[in-house]
Amino acid sequence: MSRTTIVTLRAAIALSLSGSLAIQVLILPAVWRDLSGAAPAWRITSVAIVGLWLACLQVVAICIWRLVSMAADDAVFSVGAFRFVNVVIAAISVAAILTAGFATLLVPGEVAPGVVGIIYGAALATGGVALVVVVMKSLLRKAIEMRSELDEVV
16 A cells, blocks of 8 residues: 555545544534434434434544554454444444434324434445444455465465
8 A cells, every 4th residue: 555545544534534523522512412302312312313423433433544554554364344334334333223213213203204314314324334334344255265275375
């Protein structure tokens, strides 16, 4: 992996982590205050879902940072990479469930059905991303097997 790619990826990850932390620290409390007139259960649940969704994003970013570091050290084709890939799959899956939960929370309200449908679509797309990572994990497994076989031959 080229040095430019590594630096660019790390900059994007750092930016997303900084932005998500800023949202958690600055925006979520403002949303909490803005929802002061809403039912307490709705207020707590909606802010918690958004906070947990951001935590999922942060977990994925940290795991990808680690995988990029492993790739930079030419160590990504090792069994140790599976731990990070598995965490990414789990975090993306949880984010998909949280997104669907948020859409479900909006169903009985005054939100337009199209908006709810878009959020359900986003949940489905997020689940699809988790499945893509599962496929990438199987490709990583094959690459590790092939590298092991090649090492034995050499």
